[in-house]
Amino acid sequence: MELRNKTLMITGIMSAVIMLGVYGILYTIMYQNFTTLEQKNVMGIIQDADARLADDAIQLGRILGDWASWDDTYVFIEDKNDAYVKSNLEDASLAAAHINIIGFYGTDGKTVLVKMVKIGDAPANAVPAELENIAQECLKYGNGSAQGIMILGGRLATVATRPILTSKGEGPTMGTVLMARYVSREEIAALAGTRGITTTMWQLGGVAPIDYQSAADSMFTSGNSTTILPISDTETAGYFIAKDMHGKPVAIFRATIPRDSYAEFKKNALYMFAMIFTAVVVFGGLNFVLLDRFLLSRIRRLGEQAEQIGKTDGNMENVVPDNSRDEITQLADDINRMLARLRAAQHELLRSQISYNSRLHKEVKQKTHQLVGVNARLRSMESKKNQFLFNMGHELKSPLTVIEMNLAIARNGGLTKEQREESKRMINRNMKRLKQKIEEIIQLSRFEYGKAVQKSEMDFVALVREVVGDYYDFASVKGISIHLEGFGQRVMVMGDHRLLQYALGNLFSNAVKYCDEKDIDVKIERKGKEVVFSIANQGAEIKHENRRKLFRKFFKEDQNAPGTGVGLFMTREIVREHSGKVWYEPNKPRGAIFYFSIPAMNGGRLNEKK
Amino acid sequence: MKKNEAKILIVDDEADVRKSIALVLAANDFSEVDTAKGAVEGVKKAEAGNYDIILLDMIMPDVSGWGALEKISAKKIKTRVLVLSAVGLPEVIGDEVKKRYPDVGFMPKTKAAVELADKVRDMLKAPAKVI
Numbered sequence: 001m002e003l004r005n006k007t008l009m010i011t012g013i014m015s016a017v018i019m020l021g022v023y024g025i026l027y028t029i030m031y032q033n034f035t036t037l038e039q040k041n042v043m044g045i046i047q048d049a050d051a052r053l054a055d056d057a058i059q060l061g062r063i064l065g066d067w068a069s070w071d072d073t074y075v076f077i078e079d080k081n082d083a084y085v086k087s088n089l090e091d092a093s094l095a096a097a098h099i100n101i102i103g104f105y106g107t108d109g110k111t112v113l114v115k116m117v118k119i120g121d122a123p124a125n126a127v128p129a130e131l132e133n134i135a136q137e138c139l140k141y142g143n144g145s146a147q148g149i150m151i152l153g154g155r156l157a158t159v160a161t162r163p164i165l166t167s168k169g170e171g172p173t174m175g176t177v178l179m180a181r182y183v184s185r186e187e188i189a190a191l192a193g194t195r196g197i198t199t200t201m202w203q204l205g206g207v208a209p210i211d212y213q214s215a216a217d218s219m220f221t222s223g224n225s226t227t228i229l230p231i232s233d234t235e236t237a238g239y240f241i242a243k244d245m246h247g248k249p250v251a252i253f254r255a256t257i258p259r260d261s262y263a264e265f266k267k268n269a270l271y272m273f274a275m276i277f278t279a280v281v282v283f284g285g286l287n288f289v290l291l292d293r294f295l296l297s298r299i300r301r302l303g304e305q306a307e308q309i310g311k312t313d314g315n316m317e318n319v320v321p322d323n324s325r326d327e328i329t330q331l332a333d334d335i336n337r338m339l340a341r342l343r344a345a346q347h348e349l350l351r352s353q354i355s356y357n358s359r360l361h362k363e364v365k366q367k368t369h370q371l372v373g374v375n376a377r378l379r380s381m382e383s384k385k386n387q388f389l390f391n392m393g394h395e396l397k398s399p400l401t402v403i404e405m406n407l408a409i410a411r412n413g414g415l416t417k418e419q420r421e422e423s424k425r426m427i428n429r430n431m432k433r434l435k436q437k438i439e440e441i442i443q444l445s446r447f448e449y450g451k452a453v454q455k456s457e458m459d460f461v462a463l464v465r466e467v468v469g470d471y472y473d474f475a476s477v478k479g480i481s482i483h484l485e486g487f488g489q490r491v492m493v494m495g496d497h498r499l500l501q502y503a504l505g506n507l508f509s510n511a512v513k514y515c516d517e518k519d520i521d522v523k524i525e526r527k528g529k530e531v532v533f534s535i536a537n538q539g540a541e542i543k544h545e546n547r548r549k550l551f552r553k554f555f556k557e558d559q560n561a562p563g564t565g566v567g568l569f570m571t572r573e574i575v576r577e578h579s580g581k582v583w584y585e586p587n588k589p590r591g592a593i594f595y596f597s598i599p600a601m602n603g604g605r606l607n608e609k610k
Numbered sequence: 611m612k613k614n615e616a617k618i619l620i621v622d623d624e625a626d627v628r629k630s631i632a633l634v635l636a637a638n639d640f641s642e643v644d645t646a647k648g649a650v651e652g653v654k655k656a657e658a659g660n661y662d663i664i665l666l667d668m669i670m671p672d673v674s675g676w677g678a679l680e681k682i683s684a685k686k687i688k689t690r691v692l693v694l695s696a697v698g699l700p701e702v703i704g705d706e707v708k709k710r711y712p713d714v715g716f717m718p719k720t721k722a723a724v725e726l727a728d729k730v731r732d733m734l735k736a737p738a739k740v741i
Contacts, residue, residue, distance in 0.1 A: 394669055397696035398624055401719040405630040408723035414637045423633055426626050477625060558671045 015284035042238035049191040057147040061160035068162030077174040101180040109136035128152040144176040148245035215239035384554035399430035486524035492601040503574040506567040538591035621652030622667040638727035649673035
């Protein structure tokens with residue numbers, strides 16, 4: 001539910017509650033005031049009615065007073081003269097005074113005379129039985145003076161009694177005189193006196209109309225002598241209990257009163273409701289409009305801006321704070337601060353991403369380059385290996401072919417003796433070459449797989465002499481003579497005989513192969529803890545740019561030239577295996593000198609011999 | 611025994627091979643045998659020497675057998691050429707030679723001991739020409 005709708009709902013509910021609450025409270029107060037007023041009014045009316053009834057009795061008593069304190073009456077009780085009756089108890093004058101009954105009683109309470117007057121529908125034939133009893137009680141409990149209402153023969157009447165005294169009001173009392181006046185229905189109706197109000201009566205004892213009964217119940221239960229029971233919206237009724245002279249309840253009076261003010265009250269309540277309703281609606285509406293204008297719309301706007309920011313393609317522009325310095329402005333400021341940090345973080349992220357990417361790119365490039373290099377090296381190695389195998393095939397085939405051809409010559413014969421000798425030497429030479437080549441393969445594979453070196457103590461000079469022997473013939477074919485220097489000594493070394501023999505053989509083989517002139521100089525020198533071997537020829541020089549590559553595996557100055565390109569590599573590996581080093585120097589005026597040095601044993605003595 | 615008068619040039623960088631071929635040829639009565647240590651020397655001799663047949667090695671330093679063939683062809687030397695090769699895959703070289711120079715003969719060195727003389731004799735039957 002939207003904030004706006006929620007606010008509208010809350011405002012509505014609050015307005016309704018306030019409206020109903022205020023209305024309820026005001027209505028209750030008004031209603032109570034009204035009711036109190038009405039009750040007071042009704043009470044006044046019924047009390048008036050009650051008082052009027054009492055007044056009637058008092059008025060009757062006053063009339064009776066003239067009769068009671070009168071010498072004539074005093075005398076009449078004593079002598080009972082007819083004259084008194086004739087002159088004073090005339091029907092017409094009594095009727096004019098609206099007196100239904102007048103009775104005279106002696107001091108013993110016995111009836112002296114009762115005179116009944118016929119007025120309207122009032123009965124005048126039978127003397128109500130109650131009268132004598134009243135007179136007796138009057139004499140018994142008081143001085144004989146009393147007034148009130150009584151039910152006489154089933155009809156309501158006002159009754160007054162007075163003691164019979166002289167005109168001077170002196171006694172002794174001759175008895176009591178009683179007057180009764182029946183209260184007619186019209187009189188009862190007029191009891192309340194006011195226009196529009198009618199009074200009715202119900203004598204206790206009979207079957208009561210329902211409202212009298214409930215009023216009676218109410219009054220007898222509460223002990224009050226009055227009660228008010230609204231009949232309808234337009235009428236209410238006030239009740240009171242009328243008691244007779246004995247204090248005994250005899251009738252209930254009801255005053256039916258029109259509720260003019262109740263209608264007024266209801267109208268006022270309606271006005272009030274309308275006013276409250278209007279006020280609440282106006283205030284509620286105004287409240288909502290102001291809330292919406294000053295708070296909700298701002299929150300909504302902020303929300304919309306935040307939503308824009310929240311979208312994936314939304315930009316991260318600042319929200320627009322308004323000028324009211326309150327929490328919402330603060331929130332906008334907070335959002336802006338957050339956005340600023342977010343932008344900074346995004347920027348930072350982007351930057352680090354870029355830097356990471358570029359680093360990655362660089363690294364990948366570098367690695368790729370390395371891989372390309374490695375691959376190229378591997379390819380080159382592979383091709384060199386293939387070249388090596390191809391060359392080795394040639395290298396092996398060459399001496400083999402020579403041997404084969406010479407063996408064929410030997411089989412076929414037909415040559416001079418000299419030629420046959422030559423042929424034999426060729427076979428021997430090439431057998432040695434073959435052996436050297438095969439040795440090369442074996443040593444190479446030994447170096448490739450495991451480097452099984454078996455060193456033992458031996459005389460280095462003797463070893464070199466052995467190798468010279470192997471190559472002497474080869475050299476002499478080319479007309480080369482080998483000069484030895486430093487061979488008259490023993491230099492003991494720890495070495496692998498076979499490997500060193502191969503290494504030396506390789507150097508000899510190269511020296512002879514590339515020698516153009518007739519001399520090769522081989523020298524053995526003891527230098528400190530090392531023995532240095534050198535072999536120098538005169539012939540082709542190593543090109544300057546190739547000098548560093550000489551000892552690399554498969555290196556050949558001329559790819560088409562015979563040879564496998566592993567000889568010098570193997571030589572270097574072998575010398576290194578003996579903790580020595582091998583190097584090249586150009587010879588003068590031309591040619592090459594190859595050196596190698598390995599540690600000599602301490603026990604070796606310089607033993608120069610001719 | 612009738613001496614064979616054909617003039618033969620052996621071009622090979624290895625002395626023992628040259629010598630051996632010469633001996634094989636000598637045993638087959640070829641007495642006029644000359645040798646060259648490399649392609650350059652070989653071509654020079656071929657130009658001047660008017661050889662009936664040149665026995666050419668393929669793998670040589672500086673200039674290879676291919677270089678020598680090129681030169682011989684370019685210089686329009688009228689002769690016969692037999693390539694003798696000891697390379698690992700003789701048939702590959704042989705096919706290549708046949709493709710480039712149809713008139714040039716080919717023989718693996720390994721067969722030279724036995725078949726060389728016959729092959730030379732065979733080739734000598736054909737007329738010398740520019741290859």
